[in-house]
Amino acid sequence: MLLNRRNFARTLAVLGGGLMTRNTAAGTLPAGDNRAADFAQALAQQPWLLGYQSVSAANFNSRAELSGQWPAGLRGALYRNGPARHQAGTFRYRHWFDGDGLMQMYTISGRGVSHRASLVQTRKLQAETRAGRAMYPAFGSVPPDPAAVSGPDDVNVANISVLHHHNKLLALWEAGSPYAMQSQDLQTEGVYEFAPHADAGLEGVSLQGVPFSAHPRVEADGNLWNFGYVSNAGLLVLWHIDPAGRVVKLGRIAADPITMVHDLIVTRQHLVLLLPPLHYRSGGDGSFLDAHQWQPRDPTRVLVVDKNDFAQHYWLELPAQWVFHFGNGWEDEAGVIRFDGARADDPGVMLNTFTDIMRGKVTPAASSHHHQYRIDTRARRVSEAPMFSPGMESEFPVVDPRVSCRRNRQLVFMSRQLAAGAASGQGGQWPGLNAVSTFDYDSGARREYVYPQHQLPEEHLLVPAPDSRPEAAGWIVGTALDWQRQQTLLNVFDSRAVDDGPIASARLPYALPLGLHGKFVTV
Secondary structure (H helix, E strand, O other), rough: OOOHHHHHHHHHHHHOOOOOOOOOOOOOOOOOOOOHHHHHHHHHHHHHHHHHHOOOOOEEEEEOOEEEOOOOOEEEEEEEEEEEEEEOEEEOOOOOOOOOHEEEEEEEEEOOEEEEEEEEEOHHHHHHHOOOOOOOOOOOOOOOOOOOOHHHOOOOOOEEEEEOOOOEEEEEEOOOEEEEEEEOOOEEEEOOEEEEEOOOOOOOOOOOOOOOOOOOEEEOOOOEEEEEHHHEEEEEEHHHHOOOOOEEEEEEEEOOEEEEOOOOOOOOOOOEEEEEEEEEOOOOOOOHHHHHOOOOEEEEEEEEOOOOEEEEEEEEEEOOOOOEEEEEEEEOOOEEEEEEEEEEEEOOHHHHHHHHHHHHOOOOOOOOEEEEEEEOHHHHHHEEEEEEOOEEEEEEEEOOHHHHOOOOOEEEEEEEEEEOOOOOOOHOOOOOOOOOEEEEEOOOOOOEOOOOOOOEEEEEEEEOOOOOOOOOEEEEEEEEEEEOOOOOEEEEEEEEOOOOOEEEEEEOOOOOOOOOEEEEOOO
């Protein structure tokens, strides 16, 4: 259903109960909870936990120490975002995703590499800074004596991803409004509201607070597609925004049971969303995460939507699974959609690993392995198949942005080779990924660079070389935490020979918490 002025008001009325607004009035610290002290003790024994320590300041500004041969054509800014303020007052959050967002900017120019970082000054952060304590419920935490919540942006931490579109720099969260940031100094401008297109039928309607996920897809022509979920209403919201940042259309689709959806696929004609059987149940106390139940006997529902008419959609089914991130999707002339994603058998890494890590405990979970998916839109059938050996874990897949939503040949992703029979995280080691990989669909060739044990890599991006053909030449740019030297690194690889290792590096004079996603903006 498309949303117009008349039925949009009804949707807005339920957004206040859409996310993280369960009955939390009785929130108290569980008996024996001493998460901050537990983490400090674990950090002293396992120094790699530095990546989950709360950020030490609200702002950072420095020039990096350079090494290697910096490419003359690599010019621009890498913006990154992620949870960083993991403790408010004496209260340490219970989930990695709860921390307030830290926006970073690595500026690469002929003068070298400079770095800035600033906590996104959300309404929540400003209120808690004034109060000197944690006040609002978060994704996986409820502080003592929580404040009342009237809508999603009361608890918006703007901590997941970055969008640079229509000359706006936006910090994205999972279920509320984007936050606009100044692209030069990372000052927070405030909650951002997209303007409706004149033909959208939304004149006079405020879009503030409408869920806007952290993983929109932007086509090469600048058209943007996104979704959001309104848990208490059992609704998915779909967005189409033109290259000028105007909302072309907004739609809603009922989804019962509703769940968390983290990413989507966009092709020439369709939008595709996977709804895992992590079902939301309203009512009761506890955090938003506590309201979800994993039902492995239920299917993962596959929603296929016509881009031109959101009312035209249908559902398919896959086995129960959890996918945080997809790489890319495309559709051939016969109506067959192909896309890839990092598939896990269950959401244990989110439910357990990312919770326990906040007290310094490593809990192994089902690892994610890259799969190729196929949807025949004419026969309405879906299938999946693993892409690599079962011993290789994968996450954070990306492609050349110039082939986004179109057929791609090259895939870049983070990886980890697991020993036979071993689970990631055993023995108190860092449970994350330790390598950056490339894969060529045409030749089947895969290349990989494994980071040293004392460096913890984050998401890496593919940056095209100026004036090059799509996927022909460029660089892979990514950050890593050197916990031995307590410094954060920015590394640059030749996209055609990642296995040769970094061709250039920039080292900051400080360490920053591990983050999530970013965007490279070329100048």
